[in-house]
Amino acid sequence: MNDRQRTIQQRACRRKRKYTEAQARAKVRQINAQGEFLRAYKCQICGGWHIGHCRREARLHMAFNRLDRERRMEAPA
Numbered sequence: 001m002n003d004r005q006r007t008i009q010q011r012a013c014r015r016k017r018k019y020t021e022a023q024a025r026a027k028v029r030q031i032n033a034q035g036e037f038l039r040a041y042k043c044q045i046c047g048g049w050h051i052g053h054c055r056r057e058a059r060l061h062m063a064f065n066r067l068d069r070e071r072r073m074e075a076p077a
């Protein structure tokens, strides 16, 4: 991690709520079920877990998976 990345992470860490891994994952599941694209990640700064928005590529990937899942449910093999 370079200095710039560390500065960005420190800033995010101070702003964000700290969770345990289980709390963060449960929260993300709950929020994503309402159509959001969040992810839980382990913080390099404080060692806790935070919730953040997915990067664009990840969002697209998740959106595709969701559509694919829905399509399968509508037309079972």
Ligand SMILES: [Zn+2]
Binding pocket: 013, 014, 018, 043, 044, 045, 046, 047, 048, 050
């Ligand atoms: Zn942190």
